[in-house]
Amino acid sequence: MxxxxxxxxxxxxxxxxxxxxxxxxxxxxxxxxxxxxxxxxxxxxxxxxxxxxxxxxxxxxxxxxxxxxxxxxxxxxxxxxxxxxxxxxxxxxxxVVGPGVIMASRATKNGRIGVIGTEGTVKSGRYAERLREIHPEYQIFSKACPLFVPLVEDGWTNTEVAKMVIATYLNELLEEDIDTLILGCTHYPILSEDIQAVVGKHIKLINPAxxxxxxxxxxxxxxxxxxxxxxxxxxxxxxxxxxxxxxxxxxxxxxxxxxxxxxxxxx
Known part of the structure; x- marks a missing residue:
């Protein structure tokens, strides 16, 4: 011990x-x-x-x-x-990336997985790379959401403003028929309720923590x-x-x- x-x-x-x-x-x-x-x-x-x-x-x-x-x-x-x-x-x-990938691979039913995070995280392509190591047929759709962090830190969670910003970022991912969404930034779980309200309950949110x-x-x-x-x-x-x-x-x-x-x- x-x-x-x-x-x-x-x-x-x-x-x-x-x-x-x-x-x-x-x-x-x-x-x-x-x-x-x-x-x-x-x-x-x-x-x-x-x-x-x-x-x-x-x-x-x-x-x-x-x-x-x-x-x-x-x-x-x-x-x-x-x-x-x-x-x-x-x-x-x-x-947090490896554990997040494990959770997403367990959760997805259709193999269409969204990833949101900072510019650096999204540009690295690391989540997509690790997911395809598990299953090469997974289709990964990534989106940088830089305004999510100030929404959290400025106390704008559980507001209509937050939902509007989230919808603006995530609408294109929703058009891709994703069934799983990785919250690829440690601030984002604070917005879970707002994100779930926008994407719908049929999409599983993954908090790698x-x-x-x-x-x-x-x-x-x-x-x-x-x-x-x-x-x-x-x-x-x-x-x-x-x-x-x-x-x-x-x-x-x-x-x-x-x-x-x-x-x-x-x-």
């Missing part, structure tokens, strides 16, 4: 949706979360820059003695997860490094710690403990 924490990071605060699922499923595991709020968003940055930023964050998390890492950022997963595993070969690293937490639990079990202690949760950002404190209730359903700002460039 191993009571060291799990490290979770994102380009901003959306990764708190993954934190919530890990807290729910892995009830004995401690968590160290880092949100790169000074340099968000990652979706419009180059692969080399995203890799550099992510490596700095992992080095910071290692300084907190984490036993494993969850990359909660879809852009990082889609662009440089392979490179990060090569840079840190001894570290257990789980992402659910399977990500489950897969991490399996890895910990296989390696015999599950925790048995009362968990602790620590939250770090690179800027705007007040914003995390303000938004924690939306993402986690509760207040976070103290949030600490870190000069991530030192790592």
């Amino acid at each position: 191993d009571n060291r924490p799990i490290g979770i990071f994102d380009s901003g605060l959306g990764g708190l949706t993954v934190v919530k699922e890990v807290m729910k499923q892995l009830t004995n595991e401690s968590i160290v979360y880092f949100g790169d709020t000074a340099r968000v968003p990652y979706g419009n940055k180059s692969k080399s820059t995203v890799t550099k930023f992510s490596a700095q964050i992992i080095r910071f998390l290692l300084s907190k003695d984490v036993k494993a890492i969850i990359i909660a950022c879809n852009t990082v997963n889609s662009n440089c997860a392979i490179e990060l595993r090569e840079l840190f070969p001894e570290l257990m690293i789980e992402g 659910n399977e990500t937490a489950y897969q991490m639990g399996l890895h910990l079990l296989q390696e015999n490094i599950q925790a048995v202690a009362i968990p602790s949760y620590h939250f770090y950002v690179s800027d705007h710690k007040e914003q995390m404190q303000d938004m924690a209730k939306m993402f986690l359903g509760c207040k976070t403990p103290d949030v600490i700002e870190v000069d991530i460039e030192k790592y």
Whole structure:
């Protein structure tokens, strides 16, 4: 058994949706979360820059003695997860793309799957690539939805404005007869009710956070490094710690403990 924490990071605060699922499923595991709020968003940055930023964050998390890492950022997963595993070969690293692909492949009946996310995630084509590794006949339809993040962060969920924006982005996907839609950004599950209202109940929404937490639990079990202690949760950002404190209730359903700002460039 191993009571060291799990490290979770994102380009901003959306990764708190993954934190919530890990807290729910892995009830004995401690968590160290880092949100790169000074340099968000990652979706419009180059692969080399995203890799550099992510490596700095992992080095910071290692300084907190984490036993494993969850990359909660879809852009990082889609662009440089392979490179990060090569840079840190001894570290257990789980992402959200693989688990999201597993969930979508289980859910689809007609093999027509939609993927929404940031520009970086969509341009990478990583979800489509992984889905076709499972079944070459899958048809994948992707759409970048850059306004979804500000809708969440500015508190416009469960409004007609949100539904109008969602419909504008997703109408072309609906014309493709998709039966499954991957929410390929950690902010998007906060919009689940609005998205479901627009696309209809016949389309299954995939929140990769659910399977990500489950897969991490399996890895910990296989390696015999599950925790048995009362968990602790620590939250770090690179800027705007007040914003995390303000938004924690939306993402986690509760207040976070103290949030600490870190000069991530030192790592």
